[in-house]
Amino acid sequence: xxxxxxxxxxxxxxxxxxxxxxxxxxxxxxxxxxxxxxxxxxxxxxxxxxxxxxxxxxxxxxxxxxxxxxxxxxxxxxxxxxxxxxxxxxxxxxxxxxxxxxxxxxxxxxxxxxxxxxxxxxxxxxxxxxxxxxxxxxxxxxxxxxxxxxxxxxxxxxxxxxxxxxxxxxxxxxxxxxxxxxxxxxxxxxxxxxxxxxxxxxxxxxxxxxxxxxxxxxxxxxxxxxxxxxxxxxxxxxxxxxxxxxxxxxxxxxxxxxxxxxxxxxxxxxxxxxxxxxxxxxxxxxxxxxxxxxxxxxxxxxxxxxxxxxxxxxxxxxxxxxxxxxxxxxxxxxxxxxxxxxxxxxxxxxxxxxxxxxxxxxxxxxxxxxxxxxxxxxxxxxxxxxxxxxxxxxxxxxxxxxxxxxxxxxxxxxxxxxxxxxxxxxxxxxxxxxxxxxxxxxxxxxxxxxxxxxxxxxxxxxxxxxxxxxxxxxxxxxxxxxxxxxxxxxxxxxxxxxxxxxxxxxxxxxxxxxxxxxxxxxxxxxxxxxxxxxxxxxxxxxxxxxxxxxxxxxxxxxxxxxxxxxxxxxxxxxxxxxxxxxxxxxxxxxxxxxxxxxxxxxxxxxxxxxxxxxxxxxxxxxxxxxxxxxxxxxxxxxxxxxxxxxxxxxxxxxxxxxxxxxxxxxxxxxxxxxxxx
Numbered sequence: 001x002x003x004x005x006x007x008x009x010x011x012x013x014x015x016x017x018x019x020x021x022x023x024x025x026x027x028x029x030x031x032x033x034x035x036x037x038x039x040x041x042x043x044x045x046x047x048x049x050x051x052x053x054x055x056x057x058x059x060x061x062x063x064x065x066x067x068x069x070x071x072x073x074x075x076x077x078x079x080x081x082x083x084x085x086x087x088x089x090x091x092x093x094x095x096x097x098x099x100x101x102x103x104x105x106x107x108x109x110x111x112x113x114x115x116x117x118x119x120x121x122x123x124x125x126x127x128x129x130x131x132x133x134x135x136x137x138x139x140x141x142x143x144x145x146x147x148x149x150x151x152x153x154x155x156x157x158x159x160x161x162x163x164x165x166x167x168x169x170x171x172x173x174x175x176x177x178x179x180x181x182x183x184x185x186x187x188x189x190x191x192x193x194x195x196x197x198x199x200x201x202x203x204x205x206x207x208x209x210x211x212x213x214x215x216x217x218x219x220x221x222x223x224x225x226x227x228x229x230x231x232x233x234x235x236x237x238x239x240x241x242x243x244x245x246x247x248x249x250x251x252x253x254x255x256x257x258x259x260x261x262x263x264x265x266x267x268x269x270x271x272x273x274x275x276x277x278x279x280x281x282x283x284x285x286x287x288x289x290x291x292x293x294x295x296x297x298x299x300x301x302x303x304x305x306x307x308x309x310x311x312x313x314x315x316x317x318x319x320x321x322x323x324x325x326x327x328x329x330x331x332x333x334x335x336x337x338x339x340x341x342x343x344x345x346x347x348x349x350x351x352x353x354x355x356x357x358x359x360x361x362x363x364x365x366x367x368x369x370x371x372x373x374x375x376x377x378x379x380x381x382x383x384x385x386x387x388x389x390x391x392x393x394x395x396x397x398x399x400x401x402x403x404x405x406x407x408x409x410x411x412x413x414x415x416x417x418x419x420x421x422x423x424x425x426x427x428x429x430x431x432x433x434x435x436x437x438x439x440x441x442x443x444x445x446x447x448x449x450x451x452x453x454x455x456x457x458x459x460x461x462x463x464x465x466x467x468x469x470x471x472x473x474x475x476x477x478x479x480x481x482x483x484x485x486x487x488x489x490x491x492x493x494x495x496x497x498x499x500x501x502x503x504x505x506x507x508x509x510x511x512x513x514x515x516x517x518x519x520x521x522x523x524x525x526x527x528x529x530x531x532x533x534x535x536x537x538x539x540x541x542x543x544x545x546x547x548x549x550x551x552x553x554x555x556x557x558x559x560x561x562x563x564x565x566x567x568x569x570x571x572x573x574x575x576x577x578x579x580x581x582x583x584x585x586x587x588x589x590x591x592x593x594x595x596x597x598x599x600x601x602x603x604x605x606x607x608x609x610x611x612x613x614x615x616x617x618x619x620x621x622x623x624x625x626x627x628x629x630x631x632x633x634x635x636x637x638x639x640x641x642x643x644x645x646x647x648x649x650x651x652x653x654x655x656x657x658x659x660x661x662x663x664x665x666x667x668x669x670x671x672x673x674x675x676x677x
Contacts, residue, residue: 009304009342009393011046012385015082016346016363017309018048020073021057022353033073036350037080039364043375044382045082048349049308050074051140052087052157053119056094059136067143074149083151085308088140088238090133091157092119101128106163109210113165123163124230125171130237137238141245152250153242154308158277159231160259164207168230173202175226189496190218217415217497224411227261236270254308255296258426263407265447268299277309277347278336282322286620286636287437289332291430293339295405295445302396306343307336313361313374321359326373327667330381331634334669338622338632342393344385346378384653392652392671395624399442400609403433404460406448412465412497413489420521422547428461428487434593435600440611440621452477456607463490463508465497471507478511479580483607486512487587488519488548505586512586513557513577520549520566529564530573530591538602543595545573550588557586574599616641619664631672635664648675 020036023029040048051058051070059065077084098105098116105114106123114121122129137155144150180186183199192198197216199205208214208223239251250272255264257279268274276296280289296305312329314321324332333344351362363378370379412418413425429445436443444455448470452458458477463486471491478484491505500506504516522528528549531542539560551568557577562570575586591599603609612623618637624630631649635641641664649672650657657675664670 010390012337012388012393013047013083013306013343013345014043014382014385015040015045015047015349016049017052017348018050019053019348019350019352020050021054021069023350024057024069032350033076035368036364037076037082039370039375040082040349041080042370043363043379044386045349047083047085047151047343047345048077049085049087049154049345050077051089052154053089053092054087055089055092055136056096058089058140059094061096062100062132065136065139067139074144074147078147078149082149084147084149085152085154086140086144086150087154088133088137088156088242090136090155090238093122093129093132097129097132101126101132103165103167104129106161107165107168109164109208109214111164111209111211120158120161122161123165123168124161124227124234125163125168127167130234133234134237134241137241138245141242145246145249150246150249152252152273153239153246154275155235155238155242155251155253158254158256158259159235160262161231162227162261164209169206171230172207172223172226173205175229176205176222177202179222189498190216191498192216215417217412217417220415221408221411221497224261225263225408228263228266228407231262232267232270235267239270252306256309258292258295260407260410264295264299265407265449271300273303273306274299275306275308275343276341278307278332279309279311279315280332281318282320285434286335286634287434288430289335290339290437290620291433291445293336293341294433294443297340297397298444298446302340302398304342304393304396305340306345307333307341308343308345309347310336310345311361312346312363312378313365315361316357316359325667326377329374329377331636331667331669333381334632334671335620335634337388338620338624338634340397340624344381387652388671389652391627392624392630392673395626395628395630397442397622397624399444400454400456401436401441402444402446402452402455402458403429403436404448404458404463405429405445406465408495409448409463409465412493413462415497418489419519420548422521422524423462423489425462428590431590431593431596432459432461432600435596437620438597438617439600439604439609440613440615441604441609442612442622448473452482453480455482456609457483457485457603460484460486460490462487464492465495466491466493466500466505466507467495468507471511474508475511475579478582478584481581483583483585483603484511485585485587485603488550488589490586508584509555511577511579511584512575513555513579513584514572514575514586515553515555516550516588517553518551520551520568522547522549528566528589530561530589530595531564532561532574532598533559538605539598541598543598544592545589545595546592547590548588549573552586552588557584560585563589613643613645615643619643628673628677631670633662633664633668633670633672635666635668638666640665640668645672649673650675 256277491508552572557575559572561574620634652671
């Protein structure tokens with residue numbers, strides 16, 4: 001096999017998590033391996049994730065390593081032209097390690113140390129864990145550095161351990177000293193004079209605790225930052241060895257579920273490629289799935305990313321785990337490609353015989369043969385993916401709308417000491433994303449620290465934490481002609497969780513042309529109404545709103561909608577401010593979905609934002625551009641849909657040419673390339 005250079009995609013990669021060590025104890029284990037290879041060929045597999053949870057099989061004791069089984073399976077895969085994403089195996093420590101070094105086990109917020117077992121059950125700062133894990137990584141790298149099957153390194157798996165032990169407390173104090181320089185500065189930034197919590201020595205600073213200090217918002221915020229940094233530090237320790245020994249092989253870890261105490265934006269620069277594990281619930285809407293795909297696409301500024309895990313059928317760990325209906329797995333797979341992925345992978349290849357994930361779906365079920373519906377769908381998809389030409393895989397999405405997302409802001413919004421316990425930051429982002437997605441308007445999901453100049457519209461829901469620098473950048477963006485929209489509970493605090501003085505929304509006040517005097521967090525079930533003023537273009541009617549109402553004073557802005565009830569009836573609910581060459585909008589409440597849709601409709605009309613193709617609602621279309629332009633059409637409806645085409649196009653998957661109109665079957669997919677580009 002010829003090794004591939006970094007980040008090249010001559011083919012769409014296809015396969016899944018492969019765990020051959022699970023079958024070594026079986027009498028027919030070798031035959032299972034050989035059958036796996038036969039079925040992989042039949043399914044069109046060209047990439048597997050290998051060794052992700054194999055620490056005990058590779059190192060059964062601290063002084064003993066066993067690589068022969070891995071040698072054999074790598075040779076078998078290489079002979080079949082199947083590449084390997086090789087795991088460092090460090091996500092689940094062996095029982096001998098936890099027994100020999102009990103301090104490796106993490107301590108929770110109540111001070112209780114975990115018992116051995118499960119995975120990711122280690123303290124992210126523990127030196128013994130890092131020493132042993134890095135020793136294993138070095139041995140793997142040195143042994144397989146020139147192996148022809150090795151395509152990329154998979155460090156650990158789905159990071160996210162948290163710990164509050166004494167060693168973490170010591171590391172945290174060192175982290176704080178580096179961040180603040182002096183205890184005086186920490187006291188000032190944390191405002192520890194409240195409740196007489198002023199620290200007079202570094203040793204007094206402890207991690208937040210459910211039985212101790214948990215009311216200092218800045219302490220909680222900084223400990224979240226610390227946990228993200230410590231997990232990243234552990235990753236970088238392994239990655240440094242891999243890059244030293246195998247500088248020609250890309251290194252990454254897989255993101256999943258938007259882990260709350262891992263700031264993906266700070267991790268992304270250290271990934272050679274982004275990968276994502278996608279497990280939507282059975283009732284998740286397709287826009288929710290697309291939201292996460294777009295975030296992965298944007299973490300490395302539109303570089304191709306990998307869908308490293310999804311289930312071909314069902315998971316076993318949700319409350320309800322129905323099967324994916326025929327065609328849905330294919331549709332969801334192409335949705336990832338439509339949003340910039342160049343790989344479709346599953347967890348896992350062969351269904352486990354026992355353990356927590358024994359009922360988790362797999363490409364090969366417990367039946368063990370190809371005569372199943374799922375395997376037939378998997379094989380059909382594998383055959384289709386071979387039709388994707390390299391020029392198609394080199395294309396990218398281009399967006400003119402940005403949605404601002406920030407992990408520190410997320411931590412601040414959902415802090416236990418905010419005025420409302422009903423905040424759900426990710427759901428609020430998706431509330432606005434959904435209205436754009438329904439119109440097939442491409443969206444980049446970016447950090448508020450990134451440049452904004454390439455965007456016509458920037459939306460920042462619940463932008464609670466705004467630094468002075470971020471506020472200045474947004475002000476300059478609007479002044480130069482950009483359009484900015486933010487919502488209630490924005491501009492409240494700085495990056496140290498200190499309230500902005502002089503009136504909310506802090507450093508956004510001049511840009512928005514408003515001042516928020518009071519806010520009214522509404523009880524669960526209580527609503528208000530916002531009435532659109534008739535003189536505003538493309539904007540009429542009334543809509544329900546919930547959760548929060550700001551009492552707004554105008555400072556140059558004009559009112560687009562007013563509240564209908566309570567003592568602030570008739571006061572501004574949505575405002576618009578013309579500032580410099582641009583405009584800024586403030587939404588002082590949480591409108592119902594129809595209200596957001598009407599607001600986005602107005603902005604779309606004003607800014608001339610258009611979809612790649614005009615399609616019926618329920619059909620998703622994205623455009624990937626490069627040497628060629630490709631339109632991905634995905635029918636999320638159980639009924640067939642007709643799509644009008646502006647010019648003749650060829651479907652890559654069927655080679656059929658459509659002149660003016662095409663029919664998409666229920667849950668159907670098409671990848672269209674114009675005949676004349």
